Amino acid sequence: MECLKVSEAKMVVYVHPSKSTKIYDAVLRELSSLLFKFDENFDGVVLAYEFDILDKSAKILSGIHPYIGVRIKAKLLLFSPKPDMLLEGRVVKVTQGSIHVIVLGFASAVITEEEIRDEFVYKIKHEEEVFSSKFHKHHTIKVGTMIRFLVKSLDEEILHISGSLIPAHTGCIRWLAKHLDDDTITGRSKKKRRENEEESILQDHGTVSGEALSFNSDHRIKKSKKEKRPKAES
Structure with a gap:
């Protein structure tokens, strides 16, 4: 689905000093709290994640309730449906x-x-x-x-x-899916028939196409693997 996307982000996760001996578990818990909720920062609902801790020496932030700031790099799977998707x-x-x-x-x-x-x-x-x-x-x-x-x-x-x-x-x-498959098969048959007709016309005029082109399923043009054939001398 086009509403699913992967986003990479560098983040700072704040962990209570009492969890300083289990930083990884504390970060895991904080990220888990984001799951299945819409997050404005990521413009989507977090469905899954993976992360790496960038700085092993976390910094203790001063304040009435000091926290440890842990810098991480996270990869997030987001559900972000937009109008017309x-x-x-x-x-x-x-x-x-x-x-x-x-x-x-x-x-x-x-x-x-x-x-x-x-x-x-x-x-x-x-x-x-x-x-x-x-x-x-x-x-x-x-x-x-x-x-x-x-x-x-x-x-x-x-x-x-x-x-x-x-x-x-x-x-x-x-x-x-079945309807599109039928259309695809019909389209391929028409395309093959058209290519045969074009090749026949070209051969009747003493010319063979030097390079064949074909369309893949994404409608992008790519060169075929056919070898180039020299033009016939007039």
């Missing part, structure tokens, strides 16, 4: 006016009726509430379905996400 989650509740989702096992999301595209119709099948596509009978959303949806907004305090199923590339992940 795609998220994936498991449906936990379906009603006539909404779809409720859990993301990564801890964040809740709701997709209201206004954000469900007209393609989906609310039905009750076998005593189970579902949203079913009018155009693709196998494209259904019910409790337990893994769906992909668009982020509209995030309530940082309670980690509640408002989502949308308006875009055509959102919905049941399993159905979308």
Whole structure:
């Protein structure tokens, strides 16, 4: 998911002097207190971390309650959903006016009726509430379905996400994956047929392309491994 990112940061963790003989454990405890909470400094929810202590000789800070400042370098896995990003989650509740989702096992999301595209119709099948596509009978959303949806907004305090199923590339992940695979296969067949036609035309004119190009799945152009062939003399 594009809302997951890794961030590296140099930090100072403040440890009580009574923990001076167990600095590593004390730092571990402090970092653990950041987990599954939105942190403004990192602009995201900390999901996991690893760290190294940079300075073995920590400095004791003066004050009424002195603390030890420990400098560390940490690598953090952050959950940072922004508007228009795609998220994936498991449906936990379906009603006539909404779809409720859990993301990564801890964040809740709701997709209201206004954000469900007209393609989906609310039905009750076998005593189970579902949203079913009018155009693709196998494209259904019910409790337990893994769906992909668009982020509209995030309530940082309670980690509640408002989502949308308006875009055509959102919905049941399993159905979308099969649908995209079919499109890919069709696209490859058309591309292969087009390449054969172009090569035939070039050969008819006494010219062979000196360098072939192909597209990978990221739509970046790369040179093929075919060897260059000399142009035919006119």
